[in-house]
Amino acid sequence: MTDTNVPDFSGLRALFINCTLKRSPATSNTQALIDASARLMRLRGVEVDTIRLVDHDVATGTSADMREEGWPADAWPDEIWPRVRAADILIVASPIWLGEIGSITKKLIERLDAMSSETNDRGQFAYYGKVGGAIITGNEDGLKHCAGKILFSLQHIGFTIAPASDPGWIGAVGPGPSYLDEESGGPETDFTNRSLTFATYNQLHLASMLKRAGGIPAYGNVVDAWERGERWDYVPNPEGLTSDG
Template sequence: MEGTPQPPPRQGAPVSDTASAPPQRRYDDLRALFVNCTLKPSPERSHTQGLIDISRGVMEAQGVRVDQIRAVDHDLAPGVYPDMTEHGAASDAWPVLYQRVMDADILVLAGPIWLGDNSSVMKRVIERLYACSAILNDAGQYAYYGRAGGCLITGNEDGAKHCAMNVLYSLQHLGYAIPPQADSAWVGAAGPGPSYLDPGSGGPENDFTNRNTTFMSWNLMHMARLLKDAGGFPAHGNQRAEWDAGCRFDFPNPDYR
């Protein structure tokens, strides 16, 4: 009947084209860093790069300033100290790359699956991120607080969820905020076969992967926006310097006055 109020659309029902209208929020003051943990040095083709490019395009369309590192191109010394040249390494590129990490509101670690697990380069990058995890920010929190993290995984063998769990756990343990659906992956048929960018793989056209990559990209932007507008993650109950001084943030401590 004309004029009769219509019920709201049920959850999961198709929505109108207005859902794709640009949001009111702005993202052009955000920075994102993608770290490609492929085993292939530049300029070799990286299938992981193909998936990075989709997420990067979504963010750049909203004005996000995007930086990118192919980790294998840099001399990252093994170890868990901020500068491994102070611990016997002949050289170490991490101190310079760390500044690029800290300039970013969003960090996306991306890499391939090998033997059902993350690449050795991915593990090296996470170790070097961990090397700086004890550094404190101006609020006395661990340095990575106030930033959003996500991951992208590619391969033609099983293990995408296992790899994503490892990366996302590592990022949140270091202090990154992980939004909903903060990972995406493409995995081809088990066994030898085409990889993501190979002709006939179906990877770039895969709706499941494209949807998840888009959702991940937007959720990272939303999370970074919330954190930036709030002035970072609230600094109470998580300040290492205060804890070391005796403050226990409601944890019983009769010795603290």
């Protein structure tokens, strides 16, 4: 049965950042999963952008522009950050190495964190009103662990996380075929395909809801207002509440 009541997500912008360790044009299994999610988004009218971070000369560090810290080059402030800022949805796609997120993923999270004190046009932290998600690939254990690290980091700096935003594929535990290898069965795995589809639509629904609402309501979370002394009825130690709870 075909659902004729298909939502319209046109007007949304999604950015996938592929944190593979392989430079282009090397085959990336992570990119294959990105492509499956991106295809669904494009079918629903979403403007999709994809970055393979290792192809760009992004410096390591936690400042907005590492050239100011002595690095000779840094693609982050001029090439990457404007695309992050323009996106309604950011998907961090990471391979698994030794049960952990890859080094490029960690670099990305550090650079995202460097911008978290920036503010949006409502005076909130820059990532408020944006949806975050993760895609994980590998041929060893660690999918939920790696997704948890990414999703925690994204929500901590202000992204909103949709339900089940952690699709991925790991195959059998230990060395073995990767997602795109002919014998892997990865692209035919129903659990992965379902998880990827559900995550994609959940992210689209949440981003659409936030966009229609104008983002997260700007009450109780405006940086300048707090610095001016506004506390929105917060009291450090309400009367009758002892220090031991």
